[in-house]
Amino acid sequence: MLTVTGDPQKGAPHxxxxxxxxxxxxxxxxLSDSPEITQLEGPYIFSQLKAFKxxxxxxxxxxKSHRKMIDRIKQYSDEELADIVAYIKANAHTL
Ligand code: HEC
Incomplete structure (x- = not known):
């Protein structure tokens, strides 16, 4: 599975x-009508986060969920978003 360069340990708490x-x-x-994301390729997740932001x-x-997700990702720099994606891909089987 493809991932992106980032620090999974920094991404975990986010x-x-x-x-x-x-x-x-x-x-x-x-409850929030959200899709599963762990099976997606890292570069795709990263590009979608940047596109939402x-x-x-x-x-x-x-x-309401949609607005909330956008508000949350807007607090993060692209580098922090990459850390989050690296964490998702490193732990996809357990999330
Ligand atoms: C309040 C609920 C909520 C939160 C919090 C949330 N999301 Fe989402 N997310 C959604 C919903 C709902 C969608 C579906 C969007 C659509 O209709 O296109 C989505 C879509 C996505 C997609 C697109 C999936 C695809 O198939 O293209 C990605 C990637 C994603 N979210 C990642 C994240 C990440 C990473 C975070 C944390 C920074 C996050 N989301 C926080 C609700 C949430």
């Missing part, structure tokens, strides 16, 4: 705080 609730458990995905990618449906 992922736990700002991504896990919507994307990791089946229950969280159901810059407004190039919009959500298919404007809901």
């Amino acid at each position: 992922f736990d705080k700002d991504c896990a609730s919507c994307h990791t458990s089946a229950f969280g995905r159901f 810059s407004g190039q990618r919009n959500f298919t449906e404007e809901t």
Whole structure:
């Protein structure tokens, strides 16, 4: 599986705080209508995060979850987003 250059250890706390609730458990995905992301290729995840952050990618449906995710990723630099992706790919089997 392809990943990106980043520091998984730095990405871990960011992922736990700002991504896990919507994307990791089946229950969280159901409640927030979020897709599974661990199976996606790292470079794709990274490019989508940057596209959401810059407004190039919009959500298919404007809901509360969507706005929340965008607000959360906007706090991160591209380097921090790469750390998060590196963490997702390093731990894809356990998330
Ligand atoms: C409040 C819930 C929520 C949070 C928090 C959240 N997301 Fe999402 N995410 C979603 C939803 C809902 C979608 C579906 C967007 C759409 O309709 O296009 C999505 C889409 C995505 C996609 C696109 C998947 C694809 O197939 O193209 C990626 C990648 C992603 N999220 C990563 C993250 C990362 C990394 C974080 C943490 C920084 C995060 N998300 C935080 C709800 C959330």
